[in-house]
Amino acid sequence: MxxxxxxxxxxxxxxxxxxxxxxxxxxxxxxxxxxxxxxxxxxxxxxxxxxxxxxxxxxxxxxxxxxxxxxxxxxxxxxxxxxxxxxxxxxxxxxxxxxxxxxxxxxxxxxxxxxxxxxxxxxxxxxxxxxxxxxxxxxxxxxxxxxxxxxxxxxxxxxxxxxxxxxxxxxxxxxxxxxxxxxxxxxxxxxxxxxxxxxxxxxxxxxxxxxxxxxxxxxxxxxxxxxxxxFVAGFIGSPAMNLFTAPLTDDGVSIGGATVAVPRTALAEIGRLGLDSAIVGVRPEAFTLGDSGEGVPATVSLLEELGSETYVYATVDDPAVRTIDGGEVTLVSRTAVRGPAKIGEQIRLRQTEPTVHLFHPTTGERLGD
Missing domain, CATH: 3.40.50.300 (P-loop containing nucleotide triphosphate hydrolases)
Structure with missing residues (x-):
């Protein structure tokens, strides 16, 4: 050895x-x-x-x-x-x-x-x-x-x-x-x-x-x-982390008119750098299907039923929110509910965990602690 x-x-x-x-x-x-x-x-x-x-x-x-x-x-x-x-x-x-x-x-x-x-x-x-x-x-x-x-x-x-x-x-x-x-x-x-x-x-x-x-x-x-x-954020994890560019607000990032909260340290660094947008990373387990009009509006495009859990793929209709390559954003969320929605259904994705990652829109490097 x-x-x-x-x-x-x-x-x-x-x-x-x-x-x-x-x-x-x-x-x-x-x-x-x-x-x-x-x-x-x-x-x-x-x-x-x-x-x-x-x-x-x-x-x-x-x-x-x-x-x-x-x-x-x-x-x-x-x-x-x-x-x-x-x-x-x-x-x-x-x-x-x-x-x-x-x-x-x-x-x-x-x-x-x-x-x-x-x-x-x-x-x-x-x-x-x-x-x-x-x-x-x-x-x-x-x-x-x-x-x-x-x-x-x-x-x-x-x-x-x-x-x-x-x-x-x-x-x-x-x-x-x-x-x-x-x-x-x-x-x-x-x-x-x-x-x-x-x-x-x-x-x-x-x-x-x-x-x-x-x-x-x-x-x-x-x-x-x-x-x-x-790159590491998108490569590690299955399904992969949701990665997209989105405009910033005082409290987080704006997606389809809803605000997703991000760490204050990341917002502080963004303010210091003078950025008005960032690459946002959210794990599928940090989103779940919301109710009462809460969360990010999206349209179900695919369901992966795995028995113990279901992955919901939902497309966001917001021209200001795009993939890193500039395409339409499809968010993945994980739920333990079977048959949580139907393809084509309008849903809301609610943030369940505060863990949201921010990356520099040009270099891709992590922002915040």
Whole structure:
């Protein structure tokens, strides 16, 4: 096990006009589970491959356990990689796949068998050691790939979207197993995913990247409660945070003639900056269906019935309130009521929580405390 530090690490691909990873700074503690998340092309996989030695570090540095990895071959970094496509040998049994790396390092047969048996027990693969990968399910194959990494007893696990080939139910089950296993082993782990739900449920801390640049590196709850900019606010959360530009009033922001209250500290900063509008962020759970004419007027456009809760999508008819891209605003609210409204119905969305986020209309940076 070891700590990891990215110190202004950069990577640029030949012929590219911009950096794939741009001055990345991360301090990962010994034994920590850190998730790199972001949209396609954000640099998260490149950052992981730089750690593993599969991509060059063009400037800056990456250290593992205090040792600089610049110029160090992948085989000398004492890391184990788990890939998206499992990368198993189809002609070898589960046991042979798991023990192959040990065999290549000259580990004796008995010691190999012992390490493979221990890893198989951790992963519930003991009954499958004599099977070929073609006779296993997707989840079992992924556990074999995990076992191959575990038997090496590395100081760092690198996982590159290992669950993306699994179906939805199996993804939930396997991500729980991976997170629990990492906590039992205590091995420093860097995990890449494009799925923000995966990131929020698995990581001790989450690094959000965009266009090769780090946006925020915090605990999942901090990302959710205090996003540093509008991009993080819109990326973290399912359904996504309602984000729109709206004119300001003395008490908050005006939406369809109704006022949504915002923190006084944010209003004070807006006054200091001389702004007359801002990007407003409201989580779906901060809105509910109102009555007696209270709340933001809107028209229901979609209902998502999930059994335990319903998400109501409602369009706001206010030319002064637009999306960040200038389009019509559809607000999402969450309610525990089944069948709360009908498509096309006129409703009111009432603010139930004081947590409203404001962001600079030009830079997207968070306003207020």
């Amino acid at each position: 070891a700590s990891i530090t990215y110190d202004k690490a950069c990577c640029v691909y030949p012929g590219a006009d911009k950096l794939a990873v741009d001055s990345l700074d991360l301090d990962i503690a010994d034994g920590e589970f850190v998730v790199l998340v972001g949209p396609s092309g954000s640099g998260k996989s490149t950052a992981l491959r730089m750690l593993a030695g599969l991509e060059e570090i063009d400037s800056g540095a990456i250290t593992i356990g205090g040792s600089n990895m610049v110029g160090v071959a992948p085989k000398d970094r004492d890391i184990a990689m788990v890939f998206q496509n499992y990368a198993l040998y189809p002609n070898k049994t589960v046991g042979e796949n798991m023990g192959f790396a040990l065999k290549m390092r000259g580990i004796g047969v008995e010691e190999r068998k012992q390490k493979v048996a221990e890893a198989a027990k951790l992963l519930d693969l003991t009954d499958y050691l004599d099977r070929k990968p073609g006779k296993l399910s997707g989840g079992q194959r992924q556990r074999v790939a995990m076992g191959r990494a575990i038997v090496r007893d590395p100081q760092v696990f690198c996982m590159d979207e290992p669950l993306s080939n699994l179906d939805a139910k199996l993804r939930v089950q396997t991500r729980t197993q991976i997170a629990a296993l990492q906590r039992r082993l205590g091995t420093t782990t860097v995990y890449v995913t494009h799925d923000q739900v995966e990131a929020m449920t698995m990581g001790d801390r989450v690094a959000v990247l965009r266009d090769g640049k780090l946006q925020q590196f915090s605990s999942p709850t901090e990302l959710y409660d205090r996003p540093v900019n509008a």
